[in-house]
Amino acid sequence: MSVSAADVAQVRAFNRFYTRIIGLLEEGMHKSPHSLSEARVIYELGKRGHATSSTIAEELDMDRGQMSRLVLRLVDQGIVAVLPRSRDRRSTPLALTSEGDAMFRRLNEMSDAAAANGLLEPLDEFGRRDLVSAMRRIEALLAEPGDEPLILRPHRIGEIGWLIHRQGLLYHLEQGWNGEFETLITTIYAEYEAAPANPPKALWIAEQDGQVAGSIFIIPAAEDPAGTAQLRMLYTEPAFRGRGIGKRLVEEAVRFSRASGYKRIILWTQDSLVSARRIYQGAGFTLVREEPHRSFGADLNGQYWALEL
């Protein structure tokens, strides 16, 4: 898909902007007795405990020749020690001396202070949350997916709105649905929140890397609140797809329904939501009824699924 010029312009503007920010923060490091690249090498060594010259060079995108000279300087200064060569006698393991470790801590404090005073301090708590979550989001989008564990947890304050926002936007962009859909789910979430604690209901947020990766909820069905649970609003963030998050959410919802004494789970979905359907089938749901309807500005085929517990 072709990239919009406006997006490119915004990304480049941000790159210029953040280049300056990073420059300002590094400014403060000039007070230290070490150059910036020395400081970065000390940081890497301190973080890893020990490492070879080329590992660090690769991590920091430095030339190995430059690295060689830089390490020599640090060894002369008593910051870095060359460890006895291990099995592989090509590589020379390095580590910080105790003096180097002290410097590592000092540099760390300076960097912490620079980030704290330069960026976070001027913001209020709301702004800090925004900043940190925006940064996390950018990392999640641009970095290779890590292997952070997936957590299922109840929702926190502000997250109902977040779910409405994300799903309203998501189904608009992916399915072409209009604002009616957001209106509908606003009502659905409002009903969930308003429902009493009994018969049992529950909402799960799937969290990974500190971000909302998906969600689902169980609410007693209007027709038969005592015996039938309704599964609603299953969704997975596009950035987190293909990791079995939807499956985990449905499994948890089924487990909860069974443990709560429900005899049956029902759900309503659209046949255009293919991957959701696969998850329901995989969890043992069977298609009860299909019904075409016009909603959200689209011609849809509604499906009613059920699972006997």
Added chain:
Amino acid sequence: MSVSAADVAQVRAFNRFYTRIIGLLEEGMHKSPHSLSEARVIYELGKRGHATSSTIAEELDMDRGQMSRLVLRLVDQGIVAVLPRSRDRRSTPLALTSEGDAMFRRLNEMSDAAAANGLLEPLDEFGRRDLVSAMRRIEALLAEPGDEPLILRPHRIGEIGWLIHRQGLLYHLEQGWNGEFETLITTIYAEYEAAPANPPKALWIAEQDGQVAGSIFIIPAAEDPAGTAQLRMLYTEPAFRGRGIGKRLVEEAVRFSRASGYKRIILWTQDSLVSARRIYQGAGFTLVREEPHRSFGADLNGQYWALEL
């Protein structure tokens, strides 16, 4: 207010991460015949049309001596021309030659391509929106507020959820209100969306720098839909306060109510929301009734205000 260590750690992690990203993007520039700082100077000159050596040096955080030599090199290469000295004969105005302008365009294309292919290309449309909006958010938080115009506009798809999210979180952090508040406003927004087009209703988003800066809506009052309008959900983003945005929103809401034939506007607020109260007073609203109540996990003093049109 003291800065949390977790926030500092996240900010520093992002700085390291983004330093690498910027490095990767600049990698591509090595194909050009110019060094990075030359490219940046060419970019600045291309953007501004003309500038003096020291202006650019300041903008790019470069040493003036270094700048002097760099400009000499660019003049030798025929990229930059020294314009005839103006009034102040100390400063030497610089501009790109036509050859330099061609290079400027070429470098721009390369940077665009790097940003597009390196960052945006791998993402789907949803991810691109997220990336761009996260970048915009960071800029808005860390940069000095610009003088972009304030726009009042209807809401777009996804923004109802966004408003619920932001206000739920905001009043939690600032007023200590609990999840009941988010539940309530979810219902309130659902009601707004469900209300018919007549009697007239309207919701305004205040937008600045491409971001939601605040919002408000007008809905016919339940008691007297024909003659009385109810003003609801006024809020301003903390980052955008002190710019008269709340005032603008209320004025617009009043203007709309009057033009729609309403005879009266009523609203409900809490006395702890001081700046909102000032705005209502400023717009001519008068306090009708006060009533203590316990809601959202707090002891509140509800206030009913009204404005006769």
Added chain:
DNA sequence: CTATCTAGTTGACTGTGTCAATAGTCAATT
């Protein structure tokens, strides 16, 4: 008219970034 700024240049020097050549080491193969 003098003192004080400001813009830009120049010299000196350290560190960065890049390329290419070299020596030592390792693992797999022929």
Added chain:
DNA sequence: AATTGACTATTGACACAGTCAACTAGATAG
């Protein structure tokens, strides 16, 4: 057992970046 290819580290060479201080020429204020 010797050879080959790949990898780690070192070194020389050189252009450029970044910093500091001295200096010239022009502007500006009292």
